[in-house]
Amino acid sequence: MSITLSDVAKRPSPEVYIPGGETSPSAPPKTGIMRWLTTVDHKLIGVMYCWMALIMGFVGGAMAGAIRGQLSMPFGQQLITPEFYNQMVSMHASVMLFFVLIPAFAGFGNYFVPLLIGARDMAFPKMNGFAFWMLIPSAILMFTSFLFGSTGAGWTAYPPLSGSQYSPNIGVDMWIFGLHLAGISSVLGAINFITTIANMRAPGMKWFQMPLFAWAWLINSWLILIGTPVLAGALTMLLTDRMFGTGFFNPAKGGDPLLYQHLFWFYSHPAVYIMILPGFGAISHILASFAGKKVFGYKGMVYAISMIGILGFLVWGHHMFATMMAPWLKKFFSIMTMLIAVPTGIKVFSWLATIWGGSIRFTTAMKFALGFIATFTIGGFSGLFLANLPFVIQATDSYFVVAHFHYVMVGGSIMSIFAMTYFWFPKMSGRFLSERVGNWVFWSFMIGLNWTFFPMHWVGIEGMARRIHSYREEFVAINQFISVGYFFMLIAGVLFLGDILYTILKKPRTAPADPWGVNEEQDTLDWKTTSPPAPHNFDRLPKFA
Amino acid sequence: MTTRKLNRILLVAATLLLAGAVAYAQRDSRGLPDITNWIQDPATPIAQDVRDLGVVTSLVLAPFLFGPLIVLGYIVWRFSSKRNPVPAKFHDNVPLEVGWTIVPAMVLVFTALISYPLSTRFDNPPQSDVVLNVTGHQFYFTYEFPRYGVTHTDDGTGNNPLVVPAGKYVTMNGQASQVNHAWWVPAFGIKFDVIPGRISHGWFKVDREGLYKGQCAELCGTGHAIMLIYVKVVSDEEFKKWILEKNPEAVFDETTVADASTTAAAAQAPEIAMEAVK
Numbered sequence: 144m145s146i147t148l149s150d151v152a153k154r155p156s157p158e159v160y161i162p163g164g165e166t167s168p169s170a171p172p173k174t175g176i177m178r179w180l181t182t183v184d185h186k187l188i189g190v191m192y193c194w195m196a197l198i199m200g201f202v203g204g205a206m207a208g209a210i211r212g213q214l215s216m217p218f219g220q221q222l223i224t225p226e227f228y229n230q231m232v233s234m235h236a237s238v239m240l241f242f243v244l245i246p247a248f249a250g251f252g253n254y255f256v257p258l259l260i261g262a263r264d265m266a267f268p269k270m271n272g273f274a275f276w277m278l279i280p281s282a283i284l285m286f287t288s289f290l291f292g293s294t295g296a297g298w299t300a301y302p303p304l305s306g307s308q309y310s311p312n313i314g315v316d317m318w319i320f321g322l323h324l325a326g327i328s329s330v331l332g333a334i335n336f337i338t339t340i341a342n343m344r345a346p347g348m349k350w351f352q353m354p355l356f357a358w359a360w361l362i363n364s365w366l367i368l369i370g371t372p373v374l375a376g377a378l379t380m381l382l383t384d385r386m387f388g389t390g391f392f393n394p395a396k397g398g399d400p401l402l403y404q405h406l407f408w409f410y411s412h413p414a415v416y417i418m419i420l421p422g423f424g425a426i427s428h429i430l431a432s433f434a435g436k437k438v439f440g441y442k443g444m445v446y447a448i449s450m451i452g453i454l455g456f457l458v459w460g461h462h463m464f465a466t467m468m469a470p471w472l473k474k475f476f477s478i479m480t481m482l483i484a485v486p487t488g489i490k491v492f493s494w495l496a497t498i499w500g501g502s503i504r505f506t507t508a509m510k511f512a513l514g515f516i517a518t519f520t521i522g523g524f525s526g527l528f529l530a531n532l533p534f535v536i537q538a539t540d541s542y543f544v545v546a547h548f549h550y551v552m553v554g555g556s557i558m559s560i561f562a563m564t565y566f567w568f569p570k571m572s573g574r575f576l577s578e579r580v581g582n583w584v585f586w587s588f589m590i591g592l593n594w595t596f597f598p599m600h601w602v603g604i605e606g607m608a609r610r611i612h613s614y615r616e617e618f619v620a621i622n623q624f625i626s627v628g629y630f631f632m633l634i635a636g637v638l639f640l641g642d643i644l645y646t647i648l649k650k651p652r653t654a655p656a657d658p659w660g661v662n663e664e665q666d667t668l669d670w671k672t673t674s675p676p677a678p679h680n681f682d683r684l685p686k687f688a
Numbered sequence: 689m690t691t692r693k694l695n696r697i698l699l700v701a702a703t704l705l706l707a708g709a710v711a712y713a714q715r716d717s718r719g720l721p722d723i724t725n726w727i728q729d730p731a732t733p734i735a736q737d738v739r740d741l742g743v744v745t746s747l748v749l750a751p752f753l754f755g756p757l758i759v760l761g762y763i764v765w766r767f768s769s770k771r772n773p774v775p776a777k778f779h780d781n782v783p784l785e786v787g788w789t790i791v792p793a794m795v796l797v798f799t800a801l802i803s804y805p806l807s808t809r810f811d812n813p814p815q816s817d818v819v820l821n822v823t824g825h826q827f828y829f830t831y832e833f834p835r836y837g838v839t840h841t842d843d844g845t846g847n848n849p850l851v852v853p854a855g856k857y858v859t860m861n862g863q864a865s866q867v868n869h870a871w872w873v874p875a876f877g878i879k880f881d882v883i884p885g886r887i888s889h890g891w892f893k894v895d896r897e898g899l900y901k902g903q904c905a906e907l908c909g910t911g912h913a914i915m916l917i918y919v920k921v922v923s924d925e926e927f928k929k930w931i932l933e934k935n936p937e938a939v940f941d942e943t944t945v946a947d948a949s950t951t952a953a954a955a956q957a958p959e960i961a962m963e964a965v966k
Contacts, residue, residue: 225911225912229907229909296907299907301906303866304868304909309909395885398885400883400886401883401886435769435775436779437779439778439780439781440780440781443780443785463881465870465881465905465906466881467880467881467888467889470808473807474800474807477800477803477807481797481799481800484796485789488752488789489788495756496784498763498767499759500767500778501767501775501776502767503763503764503769503772513760513764516756516760517760520756520757521753524749524753527799528742530800531800532806533741533806534738534803536810536879537738537874539879541874586695586698604725604727605725606725606875606902608872608904608905608912609905609907610912611913612913614913615916664775
């Protein structure tokens with residue numbers, strides 16, 4: 144594969160770009176806040192998604208702080224009420240999933256998918272902006288729901304608990320509407336990504352020349368497109384049950400609460416992959432870049448991501464093993480869940496083979512990528528036990544599950560988001576984040592996450608249930624120990640935010656087009672334009688031969 | 689201090705802390721006699737088998753955890769830019785890739801298959817000596833022994849534990865009155881959701897007498913945390929005494945429903961079954 148830049152569309156590029164500054168012959172470029180509010184540029188929208196994720200990360204983190212605070216109280220003492228605790232549990236999950244993980248990946252996806260495939264912008268720039276701005280009313284609805292008592296039914300919102308009889312406050316309806324808007328945002332984004340990737344690849348770029356991050360986003364978009372409407376349907380049924388007295392999930396009217404669980408998990412299990420696949424793609428880029436090698440088993444990686452996408456829709460029942468599912472169905476979901484570990488394993492093995500024999504530069508991005516392999520492997524491994532039928536009956540709804548999915552979501556997704564940020568920040572802003580501070584961020588976060596989540600495996604095995612506001616005396620010591628880990632992650636977050644602000648406000652734009660000096664080996668298009676890229680992305684049209 | 693040195697210190701510190709956490713958890717579970725730990729103190733044959741299967745599965749799967757982690761550690765040590773200034777050129781190896789697809793698939797299918805017999809046993813009680821109906825309310829469980837005409841409420845304080853006989857097969861039918869709950873006693877190796885409009889099943893046979901703790905394991909509202917379960921396993925005579933205290937007219941006919949499937953057990957509780965039909 145070789146990329147050439149044709150000399151058509153050659154334009155003079157100014158010395159320093161305002162990133163994404165829109166220019167048009169008729170109107171002068173907008174500046175200041177209006178530039179952000181009115182933009183349809185994929186890069187600016189991507190940056191806004193990232194900012195949203197960063198800010199919401201602290202909001203969701205504060206909620207986790209409230210949870211850990213309550214859980215470290217001495218036996219029988221109360222820091223927050225059970226009502227508030229349940230709201231924190233519900234909203235911590237909702238915020239982290241819908242306003243941190245999904246927007247963070249959407250942000251990097253928006254910014255880098257068009258760059259990586261050599262496109263000028265996303266296929267539908269205005270829809271792209273619309274998808275982002277939908278998240279704002281969504282967040283407003285969710286947060287103002289606190290004024291009306293919010294939702295205490297967990298992010299899963301199982302009826303009848305989330306029904307009008309047991310959660311009569313309007314906060315639940317606001318939460319549902321908020322989720323609907325976030326879902327619309329996701330679906331619009333997915334349509335945009337699929338169309339962009341299918342139609343706007345640089346001339347001559349074949350499917351199997353597409354970088355893995357773009358592949359990951361393609362598969363990811365299909366998951367969103369297939370899964371999210373099902374969630375929307377389930378939530379709408381819940382809403383009509385609540386507001387108009389329908390009986391979809393009401394046994395007194397012939398409905399079945401279990402139906403909701405099936406519909407919910409049909410979306411929400413693939414959603415787990417939605418929240419990590421782009422990270423998989425980016426980790427491949429980062430590992431290969433700093434090992435000075437090409438990605439090992441590129442095609443195998445593409446097939447593995449695709450298999451994860453397909454199998455991801457066949458395993459939702461493993462969230463419901465304790466619900467008296469038919470024995471054959473339990474066995475089906477169990478073996479499917481086991482099998483989904485195969486493509487996941489292929490990815491881990493291929494990452495290891497990618498860096499094997501490499502010449503590794505331990506930049507902060509690389510440290511996060513290497514740390515990702517370790518923590519994600521642990522999270523995937525505990526997942527195997529949650530596919531083991533007799534074992535999972537015990538482990539489900541215990542802290543073992545909490546440990547498992549935090550290892551995947553924090554040890555996987557958040558670690559990959561950190562890695563992506565350190566990797567692509569110079570491209571997005573033209574400035575380098577501090578490697579020195581980055582080292583502290585990495586170690587503080589790595590220690591914090593293992594400190595917090597590893598002992599939770601034991602707590603679950605000890606018999607502590609999830610989502611409980613207080614617990615038996617014997618769990619106090621270990622819970623207090625766990626809560627200390629929170630502060631390490633908090634320190635990492637504060638250092639990270641501080642460094643980003645300092646870098647943006649104080650440092651000059653010094654990053655060259657290929658800030659890490661990796662493109663001789665990698666040959667991807669994101670490094671073939673200025674840092675930050677011009678509004679039109681490429682001065683010369685990339686062409687594949 | 690160089691960054692490199694600092695990182696080494698941090699790595700060692702992190703490892704020590706993790707080991708400390710593990711030791712801490714172990715110490716906790718050993719200190720108290722009636723702890724709920726289901727790996728260390730299984731009380732029923734099923735729980736014992738779940739534990740044993742867990743150990744076997746861990747051993748079979750352990751290479752998939754420690755393999756990548758050890759290789760990762762080696763790579764970080766061996767292939768740093770200092771030790772290995774010139775990166776290798778290879779970027780695929782089809783036999784290797786086929787190998788690491790097929791071998792894990794076989795191992796994983798194997799671990800799934802060896803769990804099936806136990807899962808089947810889990811779903812099918814071999815016989816039924818005592819039928820026990822459990823109903824989840826916000827926020828307590830009530831119990832009914834339909835054969836003895838006895839009902840009992842466990843208020844979650846530990847003062848009114850459910851009493852069951854040791855060495856007997858207890859088959860359970862579960863239902864919920866308002867919202868979802870889950871009945872979970874870890875040492876019994878049993879957990880089932882109770883969902884309004886549905887009947888769930890479970891069974892256990894505990895040989896060791898004692899007080900066992902459990903709790904509701906499905907978010908059910910503000911009192912979810914205090915929805916505790918206490919089960920006192922006593923000798924048959926004591927159990928009969930307890931039943932007679934509650935209902936002096938109870939008759940012990942000693943019939944055992946052999947090969948009780950869960951449906952047969954459910955038939956022992958006609959009033960619940962009717963409710964489900966409604």
